[in-house]
Amino acid sequence: MSVAKKQNMLIAQSGGPSMVINQSLVGAVIEAKKQASIGRIFGSLHGIQGILEEDLIDLRKESVTTLEAVAATPSSGLGTVRKKPTAEDCTRIFEILRAYDVGYFFYVGGNDSAETVHIINQEAIRAKHPIHCFHIPKTIDNDLRSNDHTPGFGSAARFVALALQGVNLDNRALPGVHISVIMGRHAGFLTAAAALGRVYEDDGPHLVYLPEKPFSMTQFVKDVKAVYKKYGRCLIAVSEGIQDSKGVAIAAKFSKEVDSHGNVQLSGTGALGDLLVAQLKAKTSIGRLRADTFGYLQRSFFGCTSVVDAREARAVGSVAVKTACKGVKSGSIAIKRKPGKAYKVSFERVPLKAVARDAREMPNTFINKAGNDVTQAFVDYAAPIVGKLPKPGRFKGVKVKK
Secondary structure: OOOOOOEEEEEEEOOOOOOOHHHHHHHHHHHHHHOOOEEEEEEEOOHHHHHHOOOEEEOOOOOHHHHHHHHOOOOOOOOOOOOOOOHHHHHHHHHHHHHOOEEEEEEEEOHHHHHHHHHHHHHHHHOOOOOEEEEEEOOOOOOEOOOOOOOOHHHHHHHHHHHHHHHHHHHHHOOOEEEEEEOOOOOOHHHHHHHHHOOOOOOOOOEEEOOOOOOOHHHHHHHHHHHHHHHOOEEEEEEOOOEOOOOOEHHHHHOOOEOOOOOEOOOOOOHHHHHHHHHHHHHOOOOOEEEEEOHHHHOOOOOOOOHHHHHHHHHHHHHHHHHHHOOOOEEEEEEEEOOOOOOOEEEEEEOHHHOOOOEOOOOHHHEOOOOOOEOHHHHHHHHHHHOOOOOOOOOOOOOOOO
16 A cells, blocks of 8 residues: 655744734644654745745754744744735745645634635635645634634733723822723724723723724713713723724724735824824813823733633644644634533634635624623623733722721
8 A cells, every 4th residue: 555645834824923823833833743644844934925935944843842932932933924915926836835845734814814825725726736725713803703712812802901900000090081092903802801800890991992883982072071970080992993983994094004905004003092082182171181002012912821822722723734634625723612601612624715804893792782891791701711810909998087
């Protein structure tokens, strides 16, 4: 009986970095080393751009010690890219894959990255080029379809929750209005995570605004006035992607930068926070008003990785390789939550087109009727992914009598 020829593997990372994307990379590489059908293991530097430029490294030669050190390090160990391949790019990619005898291609990223894998896979089918094409999920936005949640979200959400706990303590000590602008283009999951650290009845964020509900500046000012009257302070979490009644992102009005997938860049500017503060200055008598834009802070922050997030990120990389080596030609690995009170998940292969390009949004059950906060249903959903958070101490406040 003839023995099947080994084929080489190529893996790359794409899109925004995260705290656990390297767990997925290393999970895939360690599993690949165990598979008899995989020969050399190539890592492409800066995604498909590295493939096109043949900028590759040999990951099979990396020691377990080095791999584990990279796995525990935030951001993209291979570097990343935002590039949508053209038909000409795909033709060139096939030539390079043939030249390096690559039979297994894995791309770690979000829905735009899944779209890239889908495009390459479709071109491969048309060109009759035999290759296993797999997408390994990653996005802090938590907006991949067919997934209960995605690797990267748990750790970024933990950062947001911890950051808002800190801002809340600061704001309570020195009262005023503080606005935190948090990542989230179309989905408000990450901004919603700001509410996870609330312990006491008067804890912030007191208001949470998400892209899923139309944002009214008039109602915003009314909401802030009402909270400030009640507590003498107001802490606000706002998604960078909040939209007007016509579905246009307010922050998009301040940006002309567009990436190769057609996305207007919303991060990297404090314009939205400045606009909201300016409105409150003009329409209220509140004296202390501040805004911070988190920007990239929530993506690659050291020291607050979710244990569950890291474990699941490692698993999806490993499962992708196992699935491909069983003969499955293409797909993406999705995280599914099992029913029941105890938190358990399974990992399933879904078609690439099920996750490519289009994003999902927060369900209505996660958002309150007023559109300015989250519900307990969201807290119950997100808490096990994020992990246990610290409980701040507080004096009982017994007044002294003469």
